[in-house]
Amino acid sequence: MNTSLSMKSSPSVLIRRKRAIWAVLEGMAYLLPSLILFSIFLFYPMLRTLYLSFYATDHQGNPVQFVGIENFVYLLKDANFLQSAKATLLFVCYTVPASVILALCLALMANEKLKGIGLFRTFFSSTMGMSVAASSVIWMFMYNPSIGIINKVLSLFGISDVQWLLDPNIALISVAISTIWMNTGFTFLVLLGGLQNLDSSLYESARIAGVGYWYQLHKVTLPLLSPTLFFVTTVLLIHSFQTFGQIDMLTKGGPVDATNVIVYSIYRDAFINYNFGSASAQAVLLFFAVLVVTVLQFKFAERKVHYQ
């Protein structure tokens, strides 16, 4: 009886299995274009970097000798790298909270229904359309100690000769300020979009209850906006860890390595000092640092997020 059953069912099982294989193949075919693109531009470079980080390399970047984790051990003892790590962390702390708070304030203002508010919305989001290079050049001129507008204005208040990009104590803050300005457009636009998406009847209900502005902001707007806030914070955090353009344009990592953030240090090690092994090891460390921070962010900050 068993045999007859299995004999009966076996052809259909075969057909079903065949179909399942075809379905998988078909799915893979649809995925293939993005798989190829991701592999060429993302997966392969990542694996290659990981591979190189375990090797000593020659000047062309070819692996010469397997050194295990020596690159990493060296980095963690290296004062320059630790300075880079510190600069990066400081830079993240300077830029991320300030960018989010500034953009949130602007978005709350621009969300009011006033005449001509569209003009301000355009202004506030305009930095999104500017390249890092162009913005950096603008800020470079503004920071210029002799002809820059910032010092000109400050001189009216009796403050003179601030060396914005040359003073090791100020340079990182200066770069951070320009970065905050560059971040504003994107962050503002996303937060404004989030605000406009909120259900207007919730606000009408609050109006009938007679709730004041700050209570409403605290009890209604911010909790409802929390998914968007979480999103921009995460994106800015990752973005901030990877800052390169404005450092290269404004300070080149100087003065005395004050603004030598990790990505810039990687660039210098790889393409100026031709030390690809060490650069790869730094890249791997940065990758894991970003990964850990993002995971922590999801683990702890997301608890306060209210999805609808």
Place this chain on the structure above:
Amino acid sequence: MRVAKIELVHVYKSYNGKDNVIHDLSVSIEPGEFFVLVGPSGCGKSTILRMIAGLETITSGTLLIGGIEANDLPPSERNLSMVFQNYALYPHLTVEQNIIFGLYKKKISKQEQKERCLEAAEMLGLTDFLKHKPRQLSGGQRQRVALARAIVTHAPICLMDEPLSNLDAKLRAKMRSEIRQLQRRLGITMVYVTHDQVEAMTMADRMMILHEGRPQQIGKPLDIYNHPSNTFVASFIGTPPMNLAEAKVLESLLLFDSGRAIRFHHHLPPSKQQIIVGVRPEHIRLAKEGDDHFIAKVINVEVLGTETFITFELTKNEHWMARWNGQWNIHVGEKVPLTIDETAFHFFHENGQRLNYSLLSYAAGKGGCQ
């Protein structure tokens, strides 16, 4: 509880300064009344409610709440509560926090807030859900939370904007009677917006029918059903709607297209050449022997169990519907003898307005078959 009267005096509303969305609206809503604003979507009924709430400005005219001009009062000082179509519950707050949200401004002790919340929750059967978030609740429960939030404020006026339209038919019927009972128990003035004429008929003390921003008729549901003031009201109220057809009057004869005629014996139709005639489906009967009748071809039959809808050909292009109690075994294509009481006819002017000539007093007694 202090009850309040709402009066709208020659109110207009315009969004762009040119086209009025509300035309010359004057109505007075009595204290403790269940008043329904009903009309097809886009007729301006929600706009009126929002003007009463203070969420929209009034372009011209006066709004009086409790005898005090309220045109420029902010919503929170009008002493009213509102239930929104989508309930407007805060997704991040628990049911309890949602219910007492509206009490924040009222300077009420925490103890009293808690008591009121429990009282409202008990009234609406929400006691077990106070710690839940809105997304854990079903549609009907969310609706109840919105109701509870409106009643904890102890406001004398409650505004409702299509509160049942997101519920399924069965739940809607249940909530309909719950809301009505709640309003009676609390004695509050209720202004209720709906596009569903069944809700309007079953819930209202009085109702106003709106069409394109103009009030069509204000009155008790049965008065409106029995004496619609124009063809719009006649066809909007009642399911199936009143049968309407154009006709010519020739002395005691009513002439329809393609030669159908109905003769009047006791009550002559109005002495106008061209009129519109209306008959409620329940007033078209199967003719008995000896009745004055006309023969009509049956186009469609819908047997609902308790009643039967028969669509027949009045003229070539006009189909009327009759509504008979019980289950009738009539076949499509059959020719049936039909009769209509002379008193059941409604007459309208060509422009749709009711003609005063009709058998009002008589018809009123016989009607009311809702």
